[in-house]
Amino acid sequence: MLSSFGITVSTISLLLSLxxxxxxxxxxxxxxxxxxxxIYKFAFSQILFIFLSFVTLIIAYIISDFSLINVYENSHTxxxxxxxxxxxxxxxxxxxxxxxxxxxxxxxLFLILNKDKNKNFKLYTIIFQxxxxxxxxxxxLTNSNPFSSLYPIPTEGTGxxxxxxxxxxxxxxxxxxxxxxxxxxxFSIALAALITKVESKSLALTIKPWVSVSWTxxxxxxxxxxxxxxxxxxxxxxxxxxPVENSxxxxxxxxxxxxxxxxxxxxxxxxxxxxxxxSILTFTMSVVGTFLVRSGILNSVHTFxxxxxxxxxxxxxxxxxxxxxxxIFFKYAPxxxxxxKIFSKESFxxxxxxxxxxxxxxxxxxxxxxxxxxxxxxxxxxxxxxxxNFILAPFLLPLLFLMTSGPRHKWISSNVIGIFNIALFxxxxxxxxxxLSINEGGLLLLLILLFSVYLxxxxxxxxxxxxxxKNINLSRIISHFGFGLLILSISLNQIFSVEKSFxxxxxDEKNFQNYTIKFKNLETFSKNNFKSVKGHFEIIDKKNIxxxxxxxxxxxYNQPETITYEASINTKLFSDTYLTMSNISNTxxxxxxxxxxxxxxxxxxxxxxxxxxxxxQFLRFEKRV
Amino acid sequence: xxxxxxxxxxxxxIFIFFVLYLSLGKNKIYSTxxxxxxxxxxxxxxxxxxxxxxxxxxxxxSKFTLLNFWASWCGPCRKxxxxxxxxxxxxxxxxxxxxxxxxxxxxxxxxxxxGNPFSVLTTDFDGKKSIxxxxxxxxxxxxxxxxxxxxxxxVGPIDxxxxxxxxxxxxx
Numbered sequence: 113m114l115s116s117f118g119i120t121v122s123t124i125s126l127l128l129s130l131x132x133x134x135x136x137x138x139x140x141x142x143x144x145x146x147x148x149x150x151i152y153k154f155a156f157s158q159i160l161f162i163f164l165s166f167v168t169l170i171i172a173y174i175i176s177d178f179s180l181i182n183v184y185e186n187s188h189t190x191x192x193x194x195x196x197x198x199x200x201x202x203x204x205x206x207x208x209x210x211x212x213x214x215x216x217x218x219x220x221l222f223l224i225l226n227k228d229k230n231k232n233f234k235l236y237t238i239i240f241q242x243x244x245x246x247x248x249x250x251x252x253l254t255n256s257n258p259f260s261s262l263y264p265i266p267t268e269g270t271g272x273x274x275x276x277x278x279x280x281x282x283x284x285x286x287x288x289x290x291x292x293x294x295x296x297x298x299f300s301i302a303l304a305a306l307i308t309k310v311e312s313k314s315l316a317l318t319i320k321p322w323v324s325v326s327w328t329x330x331x332x333x334x335x336x337x338x339x340x341x342x343x344x345x346x347x348x349x350x351x352x353x354x355p356v357e358n359s360x361x362x363x364x365x366x367x368x369x370x371x372x373x374x375x376x377x378x379x380x381x382x383x384x385x386x387x388x389x390x391s392i393l394t395f396t397m398s399v400v401g402t403f404l405v406r407s408g409i410l411n412s413v414h415t416f417x418x419x420x421x422x423x424x425x426x427x428x429x430x431x432x433x434x435x436x437x438x439x440i441f442f443k444y445a446p447x448x449x450x451x452x453k454i455f456s457k458e459s460f461x462x463x464x465x466x467x468x469x470x471x472x473x474x475x476x477x478x479x480x481x482x483x484x485x486x487x488x489x490x491x492x493x494x495x496x497x498x499x500x501n502f503i504l505a506p507f508l509l510p511l512l513f514l515m516t517s518g519p520r521h522k523w524i525s526s527n528v529i530g531i532f533n534i535a536l537f538x539x540x541x542x543x544x545x546x547x548l549s550i551n552e553g554g555l556l557l558l559l560i561l562l563f564s565v566y567l568x569x570x571x572x573x574x575x576x577x578x579x580x581x582k583n584i585n586l587s588r589i590i591s592h593f594g595f596g597l598l599i600l601s602i603s604l605n606q607i608f609s610v611e612k613s614f615x616x617x618x619x620d621e622k623n624f625q626n627y628t629i630k631f632k633n634l635e636t637f638s639k640n641n642f643k644s645v646k647g648h649f650e651i652i653d654k655k656n657i658x659x660x661x662x663x664x665x666x667x668x669y670n671q672p673e674t675i676t677y678e679a680s681i682n683t684k685l686f687s688d689t690y691l692t693m694s695n696i697s698n699t700x701x702x703x704x705x706x707x708x709x710x711x712x713x714x715x716x717x718x719x720x721x722x723x724x725x726x727x728x729q730f731l732r733f734e735k736r737v
Numbered sequence: 738x739x740x741x742x743x744x745x746x747x748x749x750x751i752f753i754f755f756v757l758y759l760s761l762g763k764n765k766i767y768s769t770x771x772x773x774x775x776x777x778x779x780x781x782x783x784x785x786x787x788x789x790x791x792x793x794x795x796x797x798x799s800k801f802t803l804l805n806f807w808a809s810w811c812g813p814c815r816k817x818x819x820x821x822x823x824x825x826x827x828x829x830x831x832x833x834x835x836x837x838x839x840x841x842x843x844x845x846x847x848x849x850x851x852g853n854p855f856s857v858l859t860t861d862f863d864g865k866k867s868i869x870x871x872x873x874x875x876x877x878x879x880x881x882x883x884x885x886x887x888x889x890x891x892v893g894p895i896d897x898x899x900x901x902x903x904x905x906x907x908x909x
Contacts, residue, residue: 185812270812409760423761431754438750442743487760673810673838 114172115180118259121165122209125216126249128158129242136235136242145231151238152223158245159220166200166213169258173200179265182206182258188271190641198282204406204422205258207285211402212248214293218322219245222297229318236304237297244296251425271669280340284333288360291330292398295363297322298370299395302388303437306444316378319391321730323374327367328726334360335719342712343679350715353500355410358479359401362472366394369468371729376458379523383458385445386465392437397472399430409483453524460518467511474503505556508599512563515592516570519585535573539566550607561603567596587732591725597718601711608687610708615701622704626655629706642669647693647702649680662691664704688712776885777804778869782859785836785844791859797883799831801907804879805855806872808839809847814876817894818851824900825854830907833857837875838864880906 132154139148169182173196178184186203187196201207219241226234252258298319305315337360342350351357370390376383404410407423452459478495485491543562571593578586614622622629633648645666652659665678682689690707781790796802805821807814825832834855836844841860848855861867870879871890880889880903888906891899 266815270810403757407761409757420761424758427754427757427761431750434750434754435747438743438746442739483760484756487756 113179114168114177115259115261118165118168118172118180119253119257121161121168122249122253122257122259125158125161125165125212126246126253128154128161129246129249132158132242133239133246136239140232140235147223147231147234151235155220155223155238159216162213162216165259166209169206169209170197170200173197176269178267178269179261179263180258181260181262184262184266184269186269186271188269188641191271191277194279194282195277199276201285202276202281205252205256207289208248208252208256209258210286211289211293212245212252214289215241215245215248215296218294218297219300222301222322226318229314230308230310233304233308233310236307237300240300240303241297244300247429251429255421255425278340278344280336280343284336284340287329287336288333291326291328291333291367292360292363292401294322294326294329295367295391295394295398298326298391299437302391303440306388306440309444309446312377312380312384315384315387316374319370319387320374320378323367323370324726324730327364327371328723328730330360330364330367331719331723331726334364335716335723338719339716343681344676350712353478353495353497355479356401356405358475359397359404362401362475362479363394363397365468365472365475366390366397369465370394371726372461372464376461379458381458381524382448382452383462385441385448388441388445390465392441396430396434396437399426399433403427403430404479410479455521457518457521457523460514460521463514464511464518467507467514470507471504474500505560508560509563512560512567512596512599515595516563516567519574519588519592520570535570536566539569542569550604557603557607560599564596564600564603568593568600571596585732587725587728589725590728591722594718594721594725597721598715601714601718605709605711605715608708608710610706612706614704614706616704617701626653627706627708628652628654629704631702631704642667644668645695649691649704651689651691651706660689662689664691664693666693666695683713685713686710772871773887773890775887777879777881777887780866780869782835782861782866785834785841785858785860791833791857793885796831796833796881796885799829800883801830802881803830803832803903804835804870804881805832806835806837806861806867806870806875806877808837808875809843810839811837811875813894815847815851817876817878817896818854820895820897820900821854822852824903825856827904827907830903831856833859835867836860837867837872838862 132151135148135151135154139151142148169180171177172180172183173187174193176183176187176189176196178187182203182205186206187199191199199206201210219238222237222241223234301315301319301322304310305318310318334357337357338350341352341357370387373383373387373390377387403423403426406426407420409423452462478499482493482495485493539562543565546561546565547558571589574589575586575593578589610625610627612622612624612627616622616629616631618631618634620631628651630650630652631647632650635646635648637644637646646663647665649662649664650659651662660682662680662682664680667676667678668674669676677692677694679690679692681691688707688709690705690709692705693702695702777793777796780793782793783790803824821832824830832855834857836859838861844860870877876894878891878895878899879887882888889903895903
């Protein structure tokens with residue numbers, strides 16, 4: 113029953129999108145300067161029906177309606193309610209429905225929040241947005257239908273992969289999708305602005321809040337995904353340059369560039385075409401990411417079941433999108449001629465944009481090169497962290513410096529602001545204090561430390577200034593401070609991390625560096641949906657004479673049968689102790705991985721700060737309008 | 738001038754899309770498609786329903802053999818089962834089931850509910866023997882001729898189209 117209801121509701125949503133396309137196109141020709149009431153009514157029905165389809169799917173998951181293939185393949189009656197619900201978007205079909213819901217939500221919000229804007233500009237935006245919505249709905253209904261029915265109805269489902277049964281992962285996709293899909297609205301706005309020749313300030317003000325919102329969510333989504341990988345995958349790291357992680361990072365670079373260049377556009381200093389290009393590219397990159405993940409041409413922890421027909425659809429759609437937006441751009445883009453003053457804020461923002469594009473290019477090449485090489489020559493390679501670290505790390509230096517110095521310059525000005533100030537002096541002292549206490553690390557790492565300390569001190573001084581002078585941008589200060597702290601924490605984490613992998617039997621004791629690890633006990637127990645083997649370890653730090661107990665687990669889930677390795681992590685303010693164990697088959701020996709990870713909390717916290725800056729930027733904008 | 742840029746950008750985009758399109762058809766890093774035409778390895782598989790073991794050399798006794806790797810916990814196996822049942826009535830085909838990392842109780846329940854298409858039923862309890870056949874996920878199905886050569890390899894559940902293809906090959 114839910115199956116046919118879901119299909120009906122989604123089909124109605126598609127019909128409503130097509131009607132909106134027709135109505136908007138028809139309304140363009142009318143000479144009145146208000147959008148027809150009918151369009152509002154249809155848009156309202158559209159969002160109602162698409163929400164209804166999503167709610168239907170959630171209900172099917174809650175009541176475990178296995179007459180839906182999607183529920184049967186991804187759920188199970190014994191699963192806790194929370195994971196039944198999050199299971200809705202833990203698979204290709206369900207997450208596609210979520211994706212469409214966000215597309216419709218943004219389209220609807222744009223329509224009702226921009227009442228005073230030019231009529232044709234709004235209509236074109238609605239047209240582009242509904243072209244996207246219709247295409248994805250057709251994809252959903254013809255190729256990836258979450259409501260497809262199954263007969264005979266099985267009595268039990270096959271379960272959600274236990275590795276996905278995690279609170280962080282339950283909220284990771286929605287956060288990331290608001291970021292990814294949120295960029296669709298400025299894609300549509302950019303194309304509409306080109307056609308209707310919207311002037312620069314108006315364009316900047318229209319897209320700015322959407323960019324801040326999507327950027328904030330994208331940042332949070334990446335953070336949550338990273339935390340999940342750290343706790344759940346048991347690899348002892350927080351970023352692996354996995355192709356799919358990269359596909360969430362690529363739009364992020366573009367959003368960051370956009371967030372900055374919109375500021376220039378707002379002051380009518382230029383960058384009109386550049387902002388349009390960035391807006392188009394951001395959503396394009398989001399779809400490229402989706403293509404890479406869903407088509408299965410990449411191998412990664414994220415890959416959904418392999419299905420080339422899906423890939424073909426997304427690829428054709430992507431091609432259509434890219435070719436038509438390039439065409440529209442070349443047909444309508446205005447000619448710009450601007451001279452930038454070298455030491456002005458706008459030049460620094462422009463340079464920041466080049467850096468973002470450079471980072472994007474490095475990550476894009478690293479991600480796609482193996483695919484291209486394999487396809488064209490049959491040679492298989494994999495691009496890993498050494499490539500990214502080697503190429504990206506040196507460029508952090510000028511970036512950190514620009515982030516420190518750039519914002520202190522004025523708009524349209526060529527006054528050089530001296531860098532020799534109290535902040536630099538303080539940071540050099542601070543740096544030497546750090547340097548003497550660590551006394552290790554290569555030259556590059558030390559320079560990165562110095563520059564990140566400089567960014568942190570300078571933004572702290574700027575923060576102090578805000579109390580004297582109320583006109584300073586607090587969102588910028590917090591985000592930049594967060595970025596400085598992030599780079600500092602990652603560098604210190606790199607320098608101080610201790611890693612050790614060894615084999616041990618129950619009762620063994622292992623000594624290395626300043627640590628002793630004792631394998632004290634082993635217990636087995638059963639829970640509702642898994643059996644567990646739990647090791648009890650004592651870790652003694654001989655230098656600080658402290659000891660702590662850690663209990664890593666090996667879980668064997670029964671639905672579906674999967675083994676997961678649960679890391680045991682003791683989190684303290686300055687350092688995490690991280691232990692995983694895995695069994696070596698047919699022996700009583702276990703492989704133990706020990707990590708001492710300093711400053712992990714600082715890494716998470718600094719990313720939170722960065723995204724908090726995005727929220728402030730959005731609120732500041734709301735207050736001004 | 739504008740046109741020149743447009744042509745250049747379009748050409749680059751077409752090239753990228755073309756390569757991505759090709760990569761769709763191509764199989765992944767773990768591809769085992771190049772095993773087609775090769776002889777299957779000599780492996781001894783324990784019978785599931787009785788003592789003793791089955792030697793893959795015995796496959797040469799029949800003209801065509803289908804090796805199916807399955808488990809009761811595997812959702813897609815449930816989907817493809819009816820196609821295996823359909824193939825099991827063909828006279829010149831023997832279907833050998835290799836049960837993969839499964840509990841005997843659950844596997845037997847699966848077969849008694851859905852029917853047993855297998856002439857020979859074997860087990861690979863710890864999944865190590867399947868590696869010899871290049872299996873990296875189940876279900877997978879391999880069609881072998883009397884020379885013990887792999888003619889076809891199906892990764893993932895077989896469907897209607899695959900059944901027709903298999904029938905065409907064995908009835909030639």
